[in-house]
C-alpha cells in the first residue's frame with residue numbers, strides 16, 4: 001500500500017523558507033497574525049486568542065486526519081513564524097458548492113508580503129499535490145474583493161470560471177464578504193505550465 005508510506009506533509013527547506021507541519025510552538029505566531037487587522041481585512045473580523053486556539057486545534061486535527069492542514073511557513077534564517085500556506089481540506093458545517101476538494105490557501109504576516117513567499121511556497125505544494133499525492137485538481141477561493149489573494153491564484157496559473165462564483169456558507173446574508181470567487185487548477189494544466 002503506497003498510501004501508507006507517503007508523508008503527506010514533508011519538511012521542505014528552500015533558500016529562505018521552511019515549510020512544515022504545525023507544532024505546539026506555532027500557536028503564539030498564529031494568534032498574533034490572526035489579531036492583525038491588516039491580515040484580516042478580508043475576513044469578517046480579527047480573531048481573539050480563543051478563536052485562534054480553536055483554529056489551531058482544527059489545523060492539528062486535520063493534520064492528524066488527512067496528513068496535511070494548510071502547513072506552516074517559517075523564515076529559515078531566523079525560525080520566525082511567517083504564516084501558513086499549502087494544501088488543506090475545507091471543513092465547514094455546511095458544504096461548499098464544489099466539495100469534495102483539496103484547496104490551496106495562504107495567510108502571511110505583513111512583513112512577509114511583497115516578497116513572493118506565498119507564490120514560492122504554493123508552487124512547491126502544488127507540485128507535491130499533483131506529482132506525489134497524484135491529485136487531479138486543486139482549488140482556491142477567496143472573497144471577491146480580496147484582490148491580493150486573487151492575484152496569487154492568477155500568478156499560479158489557476159483559472160476562474162465566473163459562473164462558479166458562490167456565496168460563502170459561513171458569512172451572513174448581505175455581508176460585503178459573502179461573495180467568493182473560485183479558482184481551479186488541474187493536474188494537466190499544472191504539468192503543462194511547469195514542464196513546458
Ligand SMILES: CC(C)(COP(=O)(O)OP(=O)(O)OC[C@H]1O[C@@H](n2cnc3c(N)ncnc32)[C@H](O)[C@@H]1OP(=O)(O)O)[C@@H](O)C(=O)NCCC(=O)NCCS
Pocket residue numbers: 038039040042105106107108109112113114115116117118119120141142143146148149151152155
Ligand atoms: C494574500 C497574500 C498571501 C499575498 O501575499 P503576496 O506577498 O502579495 O503574494 P506573492 O507571494 O504572490 O508575492 C507577490 C508580490 O511579491 C513581489 N515579489 C518580490 N520578490 C518576488 C519574488 N522573488 N518572486 C515573486 N514575487 C516577488 C511581487 O512583485 C508581488 O508584489 P506586488 O503585489 O506589489 O506586485 C497576503 O497578502 C496575505 O497574507 N494576506 C492576508 C491574508 C489573506 O487575505 N489570505 C487569503 C485568504 S483567502
